[in-house]
């Protein structure tokens with residue numbers, strides 16, 4: 596098997612919103628669909644001519660197993676999957692809130708267990724994937740880095756709680772941004788613009804502004820200053836966002852709520 600990103604078969608355990616986004620991203624990055632198997636209870640096709648099974652295949656040994664079902668499904672999956680895993684299987688989990696120690700309790704064999712926290716833009720190769728893990732030698736680390744960098748920007752974390760925090764920022768972040776776009780469009784509608792037009796404009800504005808920020812050496816504060824003419828319309832709007840740290844506090848409470856939920860999910864997975 597001469598796949599530059601894969602040393603052997605890749606199994607997806609579950610392939611819903613996130614799994615299919617990763618699959619699309621990897622296929623676009625050149626992974627051969629023949630090297631991928633999706634195991635999902637529905638057996639529904641995932642496209643790309645990828646094999647989809649309702650049970651674990653017996654005709655191959657996976658090099659990488661990607662846990663991509665919901666975190667609460669871990670104890671349905673673990674007893675069936677555990678006997679299949681070998682010491683050299685790379686176990687990769689994207690389950691939010693499920694710590695390495697909780698995975699290790701359930702999966703004794705694999706030398707390397709890694710957590711990855713992707714986000715939906717991986718579908719376009721523009722995702723962020725945070726990585727953390729246990730037992731990864733240089734080969735396993737390089738393999739995981741290569742796979743995740745094919746989906747966008749990949750960063751490693753030594754500290755699992757920092758990994759979790761970053762995951763709330765980048766994994767959940769797209770949903771927060773989608774809400775922001777919607778709120779901006781809804782505000783414009785309230786003030787008189789048709790919603791569809793406002794939503795289209797808000798989306799294009801965010802796309803262009805994000806691309807500009809990514810291409811610029813300036814920080815967001817400096818970029819905002821370049822938009823806001825002194826005494827102008829932007830400054831008037833920024834005052835509302837800044838007054839009493841309105842937006843900063845809202846973001847803090849938003850991330851804190853995700854953080855607390857992550858802790859609850861981690862505790863639930865510890866208990867099993």
Ligand SMILES: NC(=O)C1=CN([C@@H]2O[C@H](COP(=O)(O)OP(=O)(O)OC[C@H]3O[C@@H](n4cnc5c(N)ncnc54)[C@H](O)[C@@H]3O)[C@@H](O)[C@H]2O)C=CC1
Pocket residue numbers: 608609610611612613614634635636637663664665666668671672689690691692712713714715766767
């Ligand atoms: N949606 C997102 O943006 C992100 C999701 N995640 C993580 O990705 C995982 C999946 O989330 P989504 O794709 O949003 O959920 P989803 O509900 O869309 O997909 C879950 C998939 O797991 C399958 N499944 C259920 N039981 C199974 C079993 N026993 N064996 C194999 N497959 C089974 C379902 O059929 C479905 O295809 C979660 O653990 C979540 O924490 C992580 C980062 C971002």
Ligand SMILES: O=C(O)[C@@H]1CCC=N1
Pocket residue numbers: 691762766767
């Ligand atoms: O909502 C969740 O729990 C997952 C993790 C980040 C995005 N979706």
